[in-house]
Amino acid sequence: MMNIPLYSLRQEAWCDLKNVFRSLGFVIPVLAFPCAFYLFFGVTMGDPTTSSYLLINYIIFGVIGPALFNFGVNVATERENGLLTLKQLSPMPASQYLLGKTFTAIVFSSLIFVLLSCLAVVLAGVNMAFQQWMLLYFLAVFSTIPFCMLGLCMGLSFSAKTAPALVNLVYLPISMLSGLWLPIALFPEVLQLLAWLLPNYHLSQLGLSILSLHQGFELSWHVIGVMAFTLPCAWLATKKYNSLQ
Amino acid sequence: MTEHAAITVEGLCHSYGSKTVLNELSFTLEKGKVYGILGANGAGKTTLINLLLGRLKPTAGKINILNMQAGSVQAKAKVGAMLQVGSLPGSLTVEEQLTLFASYHSAPLTIAKALRLCDLNQHRDKAFNQLSGGLKQRLLFAIAIIGNPEIVFLDEPSLAMDVSARKQMWQTIGALKTQGKTVLLTTHYMEEAEALSDELFILSKGHIVAQGSAAELSQSMQVSEVSFRYNDSLESIQKQLNKWRWQLDEGIAKTRCSAPNELLKAAFNAGLECQQLSVKPSSLEQTFMTLNKQEQAA
Numbered sequence: 001m002m003n004i005p006l007y008s009l010r011q012e013a014w015c016d017l018k019n020v021f022r023s024l025g026f027v028i029p030v031l032a033f034p035c036a037f038y039l040f041f042g043v044t045m046g047d048p049t050t051s052s053y054l055l056i057n058y059i060i061f062g063v064i065g066p067a068l069f070n071f072g073v074n075v076a077t078e079r080e081n082g083l084l085t086l087k088q089l090s091p092m093p094a095s096q097y098l099l100g101k102t103f104t105a106i107v108f109s110s111l112i113f114v115l116l117s118c119l120a121v122v123l124a125g126v127n128m129a130f131q132q133w134m135l136l137y138f139l140a141v142f143s144t145i146p147f148c149m150l151g152l153c154m155g156l157s158f159s160a161k162t163a164p165a166l167v168n169l170v171y172l173p174i175s176m177l178s179g180l181w182l183p184i185a186l187f188p189e190v191l192q193l194l195a196w197l198l199p200n201y202h203l204s205q206l207g208l209s210i211l212s213l214h215q216g217f218e219l220s221w222h223v224i225g226v227m228a229f230t231l232p233c234a235w236l237a238t239k240k241y242n243s244l245q
Numbered sequence: 246m247t248e249h250a251a252i253t254v255e256g257l258c259h260s261y262g263s264k265t266v267l268n269e270l271s272f273t274l275e276k277g278k279v280y281g282i283l284g285a286n287g288a289g290k291t292t293l294i295n296l297l298l299g300r301l302k303p304t305a306g307k308i309n310i311l312n313m314q315a316g317s318v319q320a321k322a323k324v325g326a327m328l329q330v331g332s333l334p335g336s337l338t339v340e341e342q343l344t345l346f347a348s349y350h351s352a353p354l355t356i357a358k359a360l361r362l363c364d365l366n367q368h369r370d371k372a373f374n375q376l377s378g379g380l381k382q383r384l385l386f387a388i389a390i391i392g393n394p395e396i397v398f399l400d401e402p403s404l405a406m407d408v409s410a411r412k413q414m415w416q417t418i419g420a421l422k423t424q425g426k427t428v429l430l431t432t433h434y435m436e437e438a439e440a441l442s443d444e445l446f447i448l449s450k451g452h453i454v455a456q457g458s459a460a461e462l463s464q465s466m467q468v469s470e471v472s473f474r475y476n477d478s479l480e481s482i483q484k485q486l487n488k489w490r491w492q493l494d495e496g497i498a499k500t501r502c503s504a505p506n507e508l509l510k511a512a513f514n515a516g517l518e519c520q521q522l523s524v525k526p527s528s529l530e531q532t533f534m535t536l537n538k539q540e541q542a543a
Contacts, residue, residue, distance in 0.1 A: 081332035
């Protein structure tokens, strides 16, 4: 007998993925942006160590985009045009809708990981052990979660017109301030302290620790830093989602 | 709640801040019947549907949906809805959308059946963004019934539909009724309300001001429409039968009155021949307009 929730969850995830993949205006920038950055800074201007350093940072930078945009912009649009209401009227649990979107973000994270890793290996001569690649992949997948939560908060709070601008306003500055584009050590001390508030800084440090390129703080602090950002966002998103019902 | 009742509403009130939108509504909707809600814009129709769907919490009163609480997961499994606002993922095809929404239910209609019922078979591979306004409405209607619900709420379902699509939807609603489903629809089309509804509710200022079949409502007004052929001018008939307000349209004089016998007597006394004479009860539209006017004046 068909397992309805699992079948339904699969349909939800598959349909969200198909819908997003058919929007080239979403797919191309989300995939091309980190690749173009890595080609320019990581491949043409770097030695293998710098290329490895930038690979990790650009993977973290890359996974933020699909998570923030698929939640921030698409949830705002679907809330406003009534799709979310139609789904809420069905017996489908709310978590299914969110899991479907998270699945799409994870597929994009995986694609970004594969694309950047291929560029790094083939063009920049980056060499890592299998275990290190796997750790980096799991980090890439894990890194989508805080930004899915942040995107969800934004998508449930702002209008479909406002959300894209605000997502961009968050996406680019936090990437820069967390040291994803330039090494954090080059920043003034105040900005280095500010980076501790940003989850992508902690994720980047966790990633860099795989190659012992991190700043040297205890890794548990970075895990706490990610959680301290993710859990309040998840709490706020749940509160906002429930208030819509 | 009796076993024949699909929905029971008792003393239902709803306010937005200090503005009362629905006031002390009580009614029972029986299984296997089609009910229509008529009301001017702002009468509270959509608020009522939202309350029945559990999207809004009533300020006071009780709602019972098939012995379940409105908005509960159990009730959602038995209810389908087509609301005024509703869009779908733009790049998914009609078939993909129906497959997705069918997956939310434990015993849905087959996709083929839903496509056939809503006459969407030839559009099954088109993306939502490629559909005309009327086809989008048909797809939203298909989604409302895909879960094979016991109760279907339709909030102005035929908006933007062409005549043939509207008639197709009427047939489908008729088929739902035959299967024992309960349908509650709001509409601005009197013809639609009259053709589909077993019982109508006229809502004004948050109250039910009239309730009954279309024929019962028309008769309750005790107003008739009298018309006959008249070859002279409007001024002339207005002068001869000045107790009534006349209209002259392509040689047919028309008026509305509560005592047609008195009017006909006056016409014969005035020497009018009254060819093509017709005395009809007031139309649903006239009844609605009159009730609405009375309520606004009150």
